[in-house]
Amino acid sequence: MAGHKHIDEVTGVETTGHVWDGDLCELNKPLPKWWLYVFYACCVWAFGYWMVYPAWPTLTGYTQGYLGYSQRAAVTAEINAAKAAQDTYRQAIANTPITEVKGKEDLMQFAMAGGAAAFGDNCSGCHGRGAQGAAGYPNLNDDDWIWGGSVEQIEYTIAHGIRNGADEARNSAMPRFGLDGILEPAVISDVANYVRSLSGSEQVDAAAAERGKATFAEQCAACHAEDGKGNQEMGAPNLSDAIWLYGGSQEAVTQSIVTGRGGAMPAWATRLDPVTVKMLAVYVHSLGGGK
Structure with missing residues (x-):
């Protein structure tokens, strides 16, 4: 009979009328109204988000949304703001002789932080995160310096490098006493x-x-x-x-x-700005072995 309702004997809830394996039925129990209201509200919110913020890709870009918000632009603005905040210190370091940076606490703190960051990005691949070095890569924590350990000498070495073909680079050559037959x-x-x-x-x-x-x-x-x-x-x-x-x-x-031994080091002045090179020199000099 079309109007007959099938009621589950255990729960007392109406079933869909379908039966599997002779006795397995499915309850006809709708979702709670509060759940439906929340679902509808989420749909409305999603539609509003779609309209307000960038959402859908198009052939020429993406939908901008009413607010025109861009996370990339927001990050760029934050980076520019951070750089602007650093400009005062960077300019001061640029105008201060490297030998005098250590005597100015605020500049020294900024140089140490900037130098440590630059070291991690550019130098740690060879010298190690802790500047402990490795075979063929000097330990920068000790006081054994091949080209001098004053802060000025360190700055020059960082800026111009070693045996990299540049005219200003540190350069030395050890004879190959065995390969060239100089000694038995x-x-x-x-x-x-x-x-x-x-x-x-x-x-x-x-x-x-x-x-x-x-x-x-x-x-x-x-x-x-x-x-x-x-x-x-x-x-x-x-x-x-x-x-x-x-x-x-x-x-x-x-x-x-x-x-004969002869490692090479890049001329970082061709890759980093002068202030970053100076901060790197201050940082390396402070590791414990600077003269």
């Missing part, structure tokens, strides 16, 4: 033992080190000095400390003598 392998081994003995290493062949001393005086002392303490003007490392850029084992030192 046995002689190189003796020199490596002597070089390691300069830093007080106990794991050296004393007899080989004594033999290597004369060769060191003939071939290496002109750059590294007779006592092995190096020459910052020439970019010749100090060999008398226990700090090794490429490793201090017999094998590593031998490899350095055989192939």
Whole structure:
């Protein structure tokens, strides 16, 4: 009968009249009115949002909405506002000699924050997030400087780089004593033992080190000095400390003598503005090893 209602015996709620597997029915229980009202309100709100804010893509762009709001424009405005707020400090740093920045607390704080950010973006890939360095990349926390550790020298190194082909770049070249046949392998081994003995290493062949001393005086002392303490003007490392850029084992030192070492560093003045370079120099100088 068309008008007959099927009532579920357990719940007392009308069913749809459909039966599955002989006894499985579906209750005909509409959604609560409050839920429907909320749903309709959401639909109205969504339509209003669509009309007010950018929403739908078109062939030439997207619907702008009545407010003409743009999140990209809002972010750009915030960035410009932040830059404007920084301009006072950046201009002050630009006009202050780098040696005097440390004496001005407000500028020093700004330079440290800006330098740390620039270091993380541009330098940490080689020198590490903590400036601890790695094999072939100097540790900037210690006081062992190949090209000088004053804040002015650090600024120059950052600005012009090392062995990058630029005329102003720091530049030095270590001969390839092994690859170019300048010294025999046995002689190189003796020199490596002597070089390691300069830093007080106990794991050296004393007899080989004594033999290597004369060769060191003939071939290496002109750059590294007779006592092995190096020459910052020439970019010749100090060999008398226990700090090794490429490793201090017999094998590593031998490899350095055989192939000659010469890493490269970009000229950051071609990529960063002068104020950022100055802040980087102040930051690196403050890490603990600045002179």
